[in-house]
Amino acid sequence: AQKITQTQPGMFVQEKEAVTLDCTYDTSDPSYGLFWYKQPSSGEMIFLIYQGSYDQQNATEGRYSLNFQKARKSANLVISASQLGDSAMYFCAMRGRSKLVFGKGMKLTVNP
């Protein structure tokens, strides 16, 4: 079975600071993908970044980077230079051979 764990219920960060959102996972699939999504109050899930289990380098997408540590089964999202618009719910997800499984999410609040 696949499982995603996000233990931080909420975080506060000052604008322009960097922030790390934690995610650990568990799976028996040899090949899998890890994803981060952002969900603002409007409800839409916005795809942020993807990391394949066999990728040698950590994924980066603009201000987002994924700190992938396969042996520790962690896939933390790093947001550099936080912006007010980054305030939202953030979900870590994983897909192996079947469905996309989500963590419980965590709420990030960026203060001016």
Next chain:
Amino acid sequence: KAGVTQTPRYLIKTRGQQVTLSCSPISGHRSVSWYQQTPGQGLQFLFEYFSETQRNKGNFPGRFSGRQFSNSRSEMNVSTLELGDSALYLCASSLGGQNLGGAEAFFGQGTRLTVV
């Protein structure tokens, strides 16, 4: 390129009624997945369709059903609505190839269903 479109955006139904939600995926995407999101349970997988066939199914009662048409558009139906079915229903589309691990899913804005 148009994104994933879900209709309607908001819906209010009475207990016992049935409801049909629609999802139009991104052009070229053949996989459509449905999720139910509630404050208590988070995001729960309902089912996934690929090329008009249900490929995966979550742990929901038979009142929840879906289908996919030849143009990849998908509908989800909930019969005999219960108060607990009130939720945000999200649809996601992806290319849906065999390499599922790399298939990024793009979501619609969701349909917020309220059962009264």
